[in-house]
Amino acid sequence: MYEKYVKLLKDHNLKITSPRLEILKYLDEHHTHPNVEAIYSSLKKKHPSLSRTTVYNSLETMEKNRIVQSLTISGSEHRYDLNKSLHHHFLCTRCGIILDIDIACPNMDKTLQGGHHVEEVHGYFKGICKNCQKKEKGWRTNG
Amino acid sequence: MYEKYVKLLKDHNLKITSPRLEILKYLDEHHTHPNVEAIYSSLKKKHPSLSRTTVYNSLETMEKNRIVQSLTISGSEHRYDLNKSLHHHFLCTRCGIILDIDIACPNMDKTLQGGHHVEEVHGYFKGICKNCQKKEKGWRTNG
DNA sequence: ATACTATTTTGTAATTATTACAATTTAGTT
DNA sequence: AACTAAATTGTAATAATTACAAAATAGTAT
Secondary structure, three states, X not given: OOHHHHHHHHHOOOOOOHHHHHHHHHHHHOOOOOXXXXXXXXXXXXXXXXXXXXXXHHHHXXXXXXXXXXXXXXXXXXXXXXXXXXXXXXXXXXXXXXXXEOOOOOOOOOOEEOOEEEEEEEEEEEEEOHHHHHHHHHHHHHO | OOHHHHHHHHHOOOOOOHHHHHXXXXXXXXXXXXXXXXXXXXXXXXXXXXXHXXXXXXXXXXXXXXXXXXXXXXXXXXXXXXXXXXXXXXXXXXXXXXXXXXXXXXXXXXOEEOOEEEEEEEEEEEEEOHHHHHHHHHHHHHO
């Protein structure tokens, strides 16, 4: 059940704790790029002793170990992602959904730019998602 | 003196106001990608009646009109840029400086990705800048 | 199994950035 | 000079995050 998350943590010499395992499981099962509040309020149901601060702490630790990735695209909150293969993200400014965008990008795996040591690369698109456009069209047609 | 900022605002049918002109001038003269606080505290000296809220309001309006650009790279605050040619950004996680990165990128001018309507494209690199690396090396050698 | 210690979790109290809002002022027009 | 919509201002809220200290726990050594 939790073997793969245990392995992930062990591989980074991190202690195996319930909050960390649950957060990893949550991210693995929800590809919604949730914010802290979403993770916290969902896990809190099954684990009432969970603290919001723990979610912050755990994510911070796992981010430092590159197990999870923090997206700053929204500008008002951090949103999280299991750190799998490199990919871009799209934020819908209408509904707030963040979607994975898999496109070729020659700059994604750079470790040096302009003489600076690069540790992270982020490609963000912002706009209106397919779904929200459909909704707006529908309303306009009906109105 | 302020002609070009006046023109920028006029071209977007925005009213010509002192706060807007001063903010544009500040951004034009400081390529530091400042946050609201930096802009506010600098302008406040010469214009004591300026309100922090006005800086927020002005930047919001000018961002909607694509006169300025908001960078969310830092994750804790918005940082601003005069919206000139498309380019990437590098954030130093040590000193917080944001630098322009001019590299070719085939995805920078996309208006559609995965069927979604794209209005903004951001390319962010995070890491340790040349200068901070130099400092760290120096200290270690001397220690 | 037990004891030990560093790490983690937890809850509360700050802090920081940003937004809401209502009153006043002002830009652009009549 | 008067008008009106928009912008500015200050204060009060809100939202996300961090600081901190006490309690609990994981992993290790005994």
